[in-house]
Amino acid sequence: REYFDQIQSQRKKRSLASDDQNAKFAAVVTPHLADAYSLARWLTRSRADADDVLQEACIRAFGAIEQQTGESSRAWVLAIVRNTAYTWLSNKRASMLIGIDDLAEKERMQVELATERADTTGNPESEMIARADAKQLETLIAGLPMEFRETLILRDLQGLGYREISEVIGAPIGTVMSRLARARQRLIAAIKESNS
Secondary structure (H helix, E strand, O other): OHHHHHHHHHHHHHHHHHHHHHHHHHHHOHHHHHHHHHHHHHHHOOHHHHHHHHHHHHHHHHHOHHHOOOOOHHHHHHHHHHHHHHHHHHHHOOOOOOOOOOOOHHHHHHHHHOOOOOOOOOOHHHHHHHHOOHHHHHHHHHOOOHHHHHHHHHHHHOOOOHHHHHHHHOOOHHHHHHHHHHHHHHHHHHHHHHHO
8 A cells, every 4th residue: 555655646746747847848948939940941951851850859858848947948949959950960861061161360350359239230241131032042041051051040030149049059159150250151142143
C-alpha cells in the first residue's frame, strides 16, 4: 500500500510539472511560432522542410522550457529554431554553409563602431532594396550564403536588434554587424545586376 501511494504521489507531481511545462510553453514559445516558422522557411528554403524543423524545434523547446530564464523569449525560441535547422540540414542534405571572407581591418572597424539602431531611412541602399520586386528580392535573399541570409532575415524581416541576433546565432555583435553589412552589400550588388 505504501509503495502504491508513493507511485500515485509521483504521478501527481509529474502531472503538475507537465501542466506547468505546458503553461510555460504556451507563454514563452507560442507567441513566437510565426517568426520561428519564417526563420525556418528562410533557412531551409522549403515549406515542407520548415515544417519539419519547426516541429523538431518545438519538441526541443518543450524539453528545455524549464531552462528558459525569461530574458528574451523570442531570441531563445529563434536560437532553438536556428540550431535545429542547421542540425536538420546537416543530417538531411549536403552542407549549405559557405565561409565568409574576412573583412579588411578598416572595414571591420567601421562596422564594429556603427551604432546598433542605425537609421537606415534615406540610405540609398535601403531605398533600392525597398523598391525591389518582392519575388525578386526573395530569390536574391535565398541566393545569399547562409550566414548572411540568416543575419539579414533576423534583422530586416524579424526586426531583432544586434544583441538579440548575437544570442540567436551565438556570435559576437561585431560579427553580426559585419555579416549584416556584407549581406546588404551583396544584396545591393545582386539587385543592381538583375536590374541592368
